[in-house]
Amino acid sequence: MSAPRPAPAIPSHVHPWPTEVDPRVEALVNEVIGRVADKWTMIVLEVLTEHGELRFTRIGEFAGGISQKMLTQTLRQMERDGLLVRTVHPVIPPRVEYRLTDLGLSLAEAFCGVWLWAEANIGRIEAARAAFDAAKAG
Amino acid sequence: MSAPRPAPAIPSHVHPWPTEVDPRVEALVNEVIGRVADKWTMIVLEVLTEHGELRFTRIGEFAGGISQKMLTQTLRQMERDGLLVRTVHPVIPPRVEYRLTDLGLSLAEAFCGVWLWAEANIGRIEAARAAFDAAKAG
């Protein structure tokens, strides 16, 4: 879709489509969701919501299957976005603890609905897939 | 999105950490995150929620910045998952309309919290990023 969306040079009090939101807001929201809604971010969010403050290695254990590289990267991004705080205790060997901020906790809460939906509807999705595949084959 | 991740069976003899996670929970996580919660699915979901039944090209315009390939792929997957219905009108030139199912609408509703969160917290995230980057630079 190289076609750029029709120029929104329309005064904001005139709404061609009553339900449409400000494209700039929409773009920002898309960007945020694109960043925040990746697999490991959500999993780390869930792990920290469940277990509270945790150390690096412990998060990796709970997350399951994440490489150190990805864990570091995910935690850094979340820290940068203000979703968690990273506390370094200046001891040897190093001890670093991660804890969700209020912002992070509120995001986890917002995602809660999606988790519940997923749990409740996995069966329906699988049924739909089976039906779709059967229809395509038959 | 449709990442054919060959099941993170986690060859524990290679893995940096032992896994204590229930494999069924992990499978659920992969299902949800990997297939339903990707960027374009969420955006298409939002577009269809806001505008109701739409044609292919129109969805692309509203979504903004999606390629035909990705749009086709996303719509097919959502159809397969039972999130939307695809209605082909046998006319020339072709006319295909997409509409969310009840399942799709319920997912959109579940995501609503996330959208609201994103809208409400964009400022906070950007401030956190600016602060983080400033701290790193200075």
Place this chain on the structure above:
DNA sequence: ATCTATACTTACCAGATGGAGAGTTAAGTC
């Protein structure tokens, strides 16, 4: 005969993703 419109499909390819595994740091322990 050519053009147009719509909804795809397909091939190609650059760039992003992410895993494996080794290296780094510094203080205490054997």
Place this chain on the structure above:
DNA sequence: GACTTAACTCTCCATCTGGTAAGTATAGAT
């Protein structure tokens, strides 16, 4: 002096993602 430990950090490399652009199909209009 080697070993250990935690939390990285780095490099290499295979795989995956997703964009671009071209092609397809069809009927009516010019």
